[in-house]
Amino acid sequence: MTLMISTSSASGPAISLKNVRRSYDAVTAVDDVSLEIAAGSFVALVGLSGSGKSTMLKMINRLVEPTAGEVLIADEDVRAIDPHVLRRRIGYVFQNIGLFPHMTISRNIAIGLELAGEKEGRSERVAELLELVELPQDMAVRMPHQLSGGQQQRVGVARALATRPGLMLMDEPFGALDPVTRDSLAGQYKALHEKLGLTTIIVTHDMAEALYLADRILVMEAGQIKADATPTELLSGGVGDEAEALVAIPRAQAAHLIALGQTHAEQET
Numbered sequence: 704m705t706l707m708i709s710t711s712s713a714s715g716p717a718i719s720l721k722n723v724r725r726s727y728d729a730v731t732a733v734d735d736v737s738l739e740i741a742a743g744s745f746v747a748l749v750g751l752s753g754s755g756k757s758t759m760l761k762m763i764n765r766l767v768e769p770t771a772g773e774v775l776i777a778d779e780d781v782r783a784i785d786p787h788v789l790r791r792r793i794g795y796v797f798q799n800i801g802l803f804p805h806m807t808i809s810r811n812i813a814i815g816l817e818l819a820g821e822k823e824g825r826s827e828r829v830a831e832l833l834e835l836v837e838l839p840q841d842m843a844v845r846m847p848h849q850l851s852g853g854q855q856q857r858v859g860v861a862r863a864l865a866t867r868p869g870l871m872l873m874d875e876p877f878g879a880l881d882p883v884t885r886d887s888l889a890g891q892y893k894a895l896h897e898k899l900g901l902t903t904i905i906v907t908h909d910m911a912e913a914l915y916l917a918d919r920i921l922v923m924e925a926g927q928i929k930a931d932a933t934p935t936e937l938l939s940g941g942v943g944d945e946a947e948a949l950v951a952i953p954r955a956q957a958a959h960l961i962a963l964g965q966t967h968a969e970q971e972t
């Protein structure tokens with residue numbers, strides 16, 4: 704069955720953070736960050752554990768409120784938007800997606816539409832979303848425990864896209880998956896991002912994933928952005944010690960694999 708995929712309503716907004724700060728008692732998780740993210744961009748937030756990445760992401764959909772500063776989506780201050788309305792406009796995908804275990808896959812995907820009181824065309828939308836995330840249609844009637852981790856994560860992406868958000872926030876969305884599934888899902892998500900014209904912000908610990916997916920990489924340390932560069936700029940070096948330390952890992956892994964390959968080739972000749 705070929706379904707028409709509607710792409711017309713999704714078009715990513717620009718995001719603006721102005722002197723945003725978030726403190727938890729003595730800890731400053733995000734420290735006076737100002738940032739402009741262009742509409743339709745794919746931004747990766749990288750940095751060591753505790754550097755403030757998740758806190759920054761969650762201030763955009765108001766899961767966390769800033770201690771100071773402003774967050775604007777398409778020039779609108781998020782504080783002026785009811786959090787429920789805001790979260791229907793923003794897709795949110797996180798590690799171990801947390802599907803409702805007692806609901807079918809279909810209902811899990813459509814939950815945002817259900818909460819928004821949208822009664823018409825829900826099953827058609829679910830069918831369209833299953834196709835979009837490349838899951839077979841017969842999964843709609845299954846329960847979450849009957850799916851693999853990778854399939855559940857696809858359902859999570861489908862659920863996040865159900866209300867046709869222009870903005871996707873992703874917090875380690877593929878972190879719990881095996882490397883092969885992770886790679887393929889990341890590649891498919893990148894294609895979706897482009898096809899739907901989304902703005903996507905992804906938090907990842909995996910520098911190689913950030914380099915592959917994003918068109919802009921922000922390196923965080925101690926609540927601040929220490930580097931802001933394209934993947935090519937990051938790989939060329941010269942954008943700071945924090946970035947260099949993170950790029951060094953995939954670079955060393957790649958060099959190690961090449962060296963291993965050469966050793967094997969020499970042994971066989």
Ligand SMILES: Nc1ncnc2c1ncn2[C@@H]1O[C@H](COP(=O)(O)OP(=O)(O)OP(=O)(O)O)[C@@H](O)[C@H]1O
Binds near residue numbers: 732
């Ligand atoms: N609810 C909270 N209460 C107290 N401190 C918090 C809270 N949430 C985050 N923090 C602290 O804020 C800092 C930044 O945390 P955050 O989760 O944003 O970092 P992160 O870069 O996303 O880390 P990770 O990569 O480990 O998920 C950390 O020092 C953390 O302990």
